[in-house]
Amino acid sequence: MKIPRLTTKDLLSITDLSRDEILQLFRLAARLKADLKMGRNHDLLKKKSLAMIFEKSSTRTRVSFETGVTQLGGHALFLSGNDIQIGRGETIQDTAKVLSRYVDCIMIRTFAQQTVVDLAENSRIPVINGLTDLFHPCQALADFFTVYERGDDLGSIKFTYIGDGNNVANSLIQCAAILGMRMTVLGPSEFKPPSDIVNEAMRLAGESGAEIVISSDIDKDLAGTDYLYTDVWISMGQENDPTVQQKKALLSPYKITMPLLQKCGNGCQVMHCLPAHRGEEIDDSVLDSERSIVYEQAENRMHIQKAIMCALMR
């Protein structure tokens, strides 16, 4: 089994990876997925331990990482931020130095990207970003792996993200820019992805040949979409923000409904990282339709994360 040799110690954002490294991870994920379906498991992480720190809720990330490492012969520890000493003020630096002496890798879901950076800088072992307010790299890799395994040419398809310019959108933009894809981000100007993320993606696109479009114009820029992606409008931690209702009103034209889907290309597939707020950013009739590939995406979290863990812990 060919395990990618990555130049990075950690996966903190998609920009830690090159195009070639991402494609190598896709190939390994496809092989691990196919072998699992044939009943063949590989002890690639035998006796390895993964610490999973969660300062936010999770279903997919927690279960897919824990199951994935177990399938590879390793072991995962679930560490709730409230239960470990981080919750009582122990520094992330001390946490990093201590965990480095026990386990082989840390996956963390937290708020600030700087927390993940500090954790990685003070760890002797790899650190994987399992979601911050800024990025969700494992999600973006699972999503484009889902497109890749369907046999589509990543350089030819039109991929459109519609809605809030959030952490998932940021990682998708970075990944599309590195892979040389055509990606459009559609949403109200108030909720576009941050300009530093977009500018960096444009720079990467200049190297890869990617085409990144940021727009608010549904009628002009939805046409020809092969994959239409959305995420919740109110991310974890924003629920009590006083501007929530105003944000929802501005985003309402960007809700995925059947009429909106009909403005895309024929056979356009619908994606969502889940959990969905059904009836808010996407209608049930779309999410539960044959156009939806959301459960393939969710499953692929596990397969791509197995590949990521193998590559980082090799």
Ligand code: CP
């Ligand atoms: N998409 C995602 O990260 O799901 P969870 O929040 O359930 O982990």
